[in-house]
Each structure stands twice: as structure tokens, then as C-alpha cells.
Amino acid sequence: MKLSVWTYEGPPHVGAIRVATGMEKVHLVLHAPQGDTYADLLFTMIERRNHRPPVTYTTFQARDLGSDTASLFKSACHDAYNRFKPDLLLVGASCTAELIQDDPGGLAEALDLPIPVVALELPSYQRKENFGADETFFQIVKKLTTPQPRTENISCNLIGPTALGFRHRDDVEELEKVIQNLGIEVNVVAPMGSEPSDIVNLGAAHFNVLMYPETGESACRYLEKSLEQPFTKTVPIGVGALSDFIAEIETITGLTNLQNKVASRLPWYSASVDSTYLTGKRVFIFGDGSHVISAARIAKDEIGFEVVGLGCFNREMARPVRAFGKTLGCEALITEDYLEVEGAISELAPELILGTQMERHIGKRLGIPCAVISAPVHVQDFPARYSPQMGPEGANVIFDTWVHPLVMGLEEHLLTMFREDFEFSDANGPSHHAAHQPTSVQKENRSEEPVPKENSSNVIWMTDAEKELRKIPFFVRGKAKRNTERYAVDHGVIEISIDTLYEAKAHYAR
Amino acid sequence: MPKDAPQLGCADSPILKERGQHEVFCGLTSIVWLHRKMQDAFFLVVGSRTCAHLLQSAAGVMIFAEPRFATAILEETDLAGMADAHEELDRNVSQLLSRRPDIKRLFLVGSCPSEVIKIDLSTVAEKLTEKYSPNVNVINFSGSGIETTFTQGEDACLEAVIRSLPSSEKTQLAVLGALPDIVQDQMMRLLEQLGLENVFVLPQVKFDDDVSIGANTHFICVQPFLGASYEEMVRRGAQPICANFPFGADGTTRWLWAIAERFDVSKAKFDKVVAAPKLRAEQAIAAVASDLRGKSVFFFPDSQLEIPLARFLAAECGMELTEVGSPFIHKSLVYADLADLPATTQISEGQDVDKQLDRVFDYNPDLTVCGLGLANPLESKGLSTKWAIELVFSPIHFYEQAADLASLFARPLKRADLLKVST
């Protein structure tokens, strides 16, 4: 057993629903108790879909347990087929039905429906949402694809977008533009936006673009093996990654001189003097593996931040994230426990967090600005406006999104110089961002409230030093406090004076 | 009563009972409001990742406020040996209690997986109570989807609480059902003004609150979904008071009057106490109800609040009822409200969601009360909806909230009029 309050990922059948909901003319019959229908509202509310997800739940009850649940499942399949007339039926079990061992695949097979049926194995007690999506799409592809004559012009499939994916809607649109600009046709986008007949047709493309490894990698590997379609390995988030991605396409297709066909404003914005203050800002990055790797690269190479920590919650991506962390000199944090993430963040005291909805809240609690780069996300990260992460426009969106929560250059200096100005107190946070005031810092900052004297290592802050500490701008104060205390402990200092503060500052000077 | 009022009385009309796909929450969802109400309690769900995911989806932003609930997620190894599962649970509980020494009541909440593999949580609860008494009381109930629907989780919890209460012969009034604090205070003030002494509310806010039950305990429910708790009270010898539920001016008055009658409060005194707030409520409702009068409403089953709320909308706001669906109908509890529904109302119990959707499109009601999984899909088809969960989370009982309750239904209709761009 594992005690848990918040989970980054849902159970695997939610991944299956994400695939089914993204597609057309597909229906999923899920053997599950009534409460499991809660998953519908993720799609109707968070993603604001205007249709019910194409899922029938058997909603068996305690009194059905025994032989009855199997016939319930069969009649649910039957009714679902008759009512929705899908071209493909998916069947599977949620965690509870997995325990009663009804074998959805066998039961559905016995019905002899006139459409293909894909039986899903969703090991609920071992795997999670992303696995569920990846596996479901892989099984669909395996069932339906056949060798096809390649299209006359060079074409590709876009693989991996699903319902409830972070910015999948706009990434698809943006990437379609990019690909078409390169003179390449888009054959099929799947699973999102496709129907079973499109899946049959995947084989006509010359290669596959793997947009999201988390949800499309198994299918791409299968297509590589069975249909000899190579697939791209770089996720085109960020300017550098986009260029590598295009280089990959050049290698795959033999086309040349594709690079200068796309342009983003990020490089100039980042080079302009207004951005100088971003240099070396300390950033912590957490989310799903592929978004974290992309973000870390942008942070370091394209904006000039210092990546002080990174990690991911999906073990499937642990290896590449660890490897990438090494190149930055960081040990990657692979965990599903948000308390560990919070611990790491408060230890590192970064100036900016890039993460999920959870890290947004951790940031709020610790008074650290945050931008969202990965699922799981709340309703506000399914925006009405166009906001891709991929491609040139994605890079523009990312630049704006990440810089926005930070205190801007001039303001940063003024805050430091005039911190005694009562109308211009740093306790007010960034002037352009009133909605996300770092409340905990505000409290700490009120002059009647002393900086907490006690800490785990029992060093004591003397009044002068404490006052001096409060003069340090709030966005680096946490770090300064921690460094000074660590310095004091390391040097056997028990009472921290102003001198200790500045000795520590010199010691840790970067 | 106006002359053209429809013929009343649904108590004996046939109920459409359906069995098919249910589009509802399981009882675990109740934890989201119960943990706020019971301040020294922790709810530990023994379940799967699905249960944890459900809780965080239902709790929304509350999940970030150090809630007093969590899920012990079963893993592969727990499925194999039961003995290990008990040990694991023991370990998890001791970890939890050492982190939260303020916890006085620990609820071990059963889920579908724990029920299906038959983890005997009630035995575990007994053992743990022995181990941690007198500091912590460990109680078990099930919020599984195979046994409970949405608000029934509160019923199951309260039933277990009642079972654990000591006996006494004190003459007293127990009010059953968790209410928002402000509403509970209003209720207590009214009961006090009626001259009632020895009134207490279940579930009690603090475990240390001194409560007991016995043959001289009279009790009344403030929520219609407390069927099992009702029966457990009766089993303990307590005497039920049945009435309309306290929604709207009239509902509240009748609810209070049933109590007053039982405790021999004179009509004169009663009228004096309720006159002012009743008038206030009636006037406030009238201001909102003009938007509702003559409009038709359809209820999907959700919380068991549907029948009393339908009574309020029909009798006090002038709405027309099409179908009123409820996940369960405890006739002994909702009899009074059922008897007050227009005879033409289609009452349904249980659900086959696809067939019910066919019916809602046939009726084409002005307003549809339904869950969040259905609301946006129905809106996109041109139906105005009121999402039902809000009715469980918002203060809606008694006089002072009567107009707020009506506004919850009026707002979606008003909004549909306001918006000048079509989808």
C-alpha cells in the first residue's frame, strides 16, 4: 500500500478513455462500478468537450457480483454497439473489474459483432494513465494497420495527440503548418482527430512524427518494425529542438535546405537587452519526461537560465531524464510523491518553477513564481486562445509564459533600491501580476514579523542580521537565508551576524 | 392555494425503476465535505489509484489545502495475501497518526477493490481502536461504488458513527445530517427560540462532544439521503420525526412544525418564532421566482435531494416538473415531499442514462438538473442545465437560504438570455 493524497497520473483506463475520446467512430465499453464515471467530467469540464466521452460503463453493483457481471458486460457491449454504431469497439476493465476476472476480450468476442473489437489489458495495480493511453493506441494500430502503397508525395503521420493532452489541440495545428511549409504532406493525425479507417491508412505515410513519446511511442515502434516507417525522435518544443527535428526529417526524407523555412521570435526576444536580467536565474523543472527535457533545453540554451533541478513523475521516461540531467550537472528527481517534489524545491529555493498544476500550488505556498509546462493541468490550461508549445509559435508562447511571472528587469532593481518605499514594497510582488502575489512571503516580510529565528540546525539570527536579511529582495531571500545557515553550521558559527551573512554571500557567490 | 393548482400527490404513483448505466459519483465523494465538517477526523480510503484520482478530481482545488483524507493505494502485492494487507494497513495508519497527532477519529473507508477482495476493514478498525484507545477511535464504513451512490457515503459514515454511540435515556432531539456551519447555527437558533433543550447534531463536529442515543431520543433528518442512518436510529430505539425537508419557506416551516408538535410547543409560540423569517424568505423567493414561474425542469438522479427540491421548485417557485429522477427513494424519509408533487410528475429511481437522455430530449425542458459529465454535452445541444453537485456544496437549507436556492436554478436561465453570441 502507498499512502497518497495527490496523484500526477490517473489509472490506466483513464488513458484508454483519452484515446477513445480523441478519436471518432470508436466506442469503449469499460467494465467498471458506477463511481468510475467520474472520469467523464475530466473531459466535459476540464477540456470543455461538448460531447460525452464515447464510453459505456457497465456500472455493476454489489448485488451483481458473481456470474451476473459477465452477462451485464455482454449486454452493455450489445447495447453500445446498437446505439452508437461505431466502426471499432474497445473493451477493457477498470481496477475493480480486473479483480472479478470477467475477461472482457473473450466476452466481447463471443458476441460476434460485425466490427473489429480490441481487448485492452490495463494492469491497474502496476501501471498508470500514460501507459493506458500508449497501450490502447498501440493495440488499435496493431489491429487495424495493413501495408499500403506509399503516397506519391512525401508524407508523414503525426502520432500521439490525445484528448486531455496538454496543448495537444494547438500543437497539432502548429506542427501541421510546419510540416506543410517543408513541402511534406500530413497523411493522418492520430489518435486525436482520426477514425478507424484513418488508422488502416497509416501505412501510406513515408514516416511518422512522434509528437508525444508518452502516448505514441509503442505505436511508432510497431509501425517502424511492421511497416518500415522511421519515426522522429526529437520533440519539436523550443527553437533548438525544432531545428534538430527538421534535421531528422532531412535525414529521413533526403530533402535538403529545410531549416530556414521556420522562424520564431524567441531568439531575438531572448537576445534583446531587456532580457539580460534573465541570465542565470535559477529554475527548477518538473513534469512529464518529454516536456521536462524540452523545457530544460530551452531554459539553458535559449533563455539563459540556470537549471538547478529537474525531474519527472513518469518512470517510463526516467532514463532519458536522468541522462539529460547529468549533462546539466543535476541529479534528476524521479518521483510520484509531490511531497518529495516540494522538499526538493524548498531545498533549492529556485527563482522560477516550471511544472504542473501541483508545482503551481507548491510555488504559491513557497512564494516562488511558476509557469505550467506539463500535464496534469487545470481548466485554465485548456485555453480558448491559440497557444501551442511546439513549433515556432510554440517557442513564442513559451517565452511569454515563462517570463511573465518573473519580476521584470527594471522593477527588480527598483525593488532592491527602494525597498523602504511603502508604496513600492517588494511584498507586493511583480506589479504586473497582482493575481499571483506570493502570500507567504508577504507575511514574512511585514516588519513586525521577524524572520523565523529557529531552524533545524539551531543557529540563531541576531537582530541586525535578521534586518539585513529582510533587505534582500524576496525572490532570492529564501536562498540567502538557507545558504547563510548552511554556512554557519559548516563553520561552527552559532549566532549569525551581519558579517556571517556577507561571508556566506561571498562563499556562495556565483 | 391557487384554484388552478395541479392535483397533488405522488406518494402512490408508480415509480419508473431503471437498471442500466449509472452516471453518478460513488460514496467516496462524500468525504470531500465530511472531512471539513468533522474537524478531528481523518478519512483513509483503502482503494486503488482510481479512488485516489476520483477524490482529487471531485475535491478540485481543495486537494491543495492539506485535506484530512488520503488513499492507501493497493498494489500488486496487497492483492495476493490478506494477512499482509492487514499489516500494511497497520503500518500506514501508524505512520499517519504519528504525522497527525490531532486526529481523534479515523475512518477506514472501504472501496470497490477492498470490498471485492474482502479486506475485513471492520475487524481492522476494531483492532486499531483497541491499539490506539482512548486517543483515537477507528471506525469503518464503505463508500464503494458497488454499494453507495454519492451522498450515500455520508449516510454510510453516519450510520457507523451512530452505531458507535453510547446509550442514554435522556430526552433530547437529534438532527441528522452535515450542514454548512452558518446554516447549522441558524437552525440551532430557531430550535432554541422554540424552547427546545438538549438538541445535538450528527455527525458531531468533535469526537469529544458528549452525545448518546436511546428510547427518549427524538430525531429528524435534515437531508433526504440518510436512509440507513434513519434505520439505525430506529434500531437504537430512537423515535423518528418525519416531515418535508427544510427547503424554501414552506418546507422549512413544515419541518420546524413537525418538531414543535412532537415537543408540545404551542401554535401561538411557533407562529411568533417563525413569522418574521418566514415572511422574509417568502418575499426573497418571490423576487427570484418570477424567472422560474411556468418553466419546466427535469432532474437526473444524483444526490437524492431531487424529490424535496422538486417540491420546492413546483410549490414555491411555480415550476413545472417533467421527470424527477433519484438514485434511491427511501419512501419513509421523502414521503411528505413525494405526496406534495403534482400527480403528473414522472418519478424515476435508478438509471439507464442513455434512455434517460432520450427522454430529456423528448421533454425538451427549460432547465435540466444533472451531473458535470452531462452538463456541457447537454448545453451544446441547446438545453439549459444546472449542475447538481453545487446543490450539495452550497448553503441551501432553511429560511435565510431559500432565495439563494431559487437563484441557483434561475441563474442558468438568466444567463442563457444574457448571452447574445451563439455557439
Ligand code: SF4
Ligand atoms: S467506484 Fe469504486 S473503484 Fe471507483 S472510485 Fe469509487 S470506490 Fe473507487
Ligand code: SF4
Ligand atoms: S491556480 Fe487558481 S485557478 Fe488554478 S486551481 Fe488554483 S486557485 Fe484555481
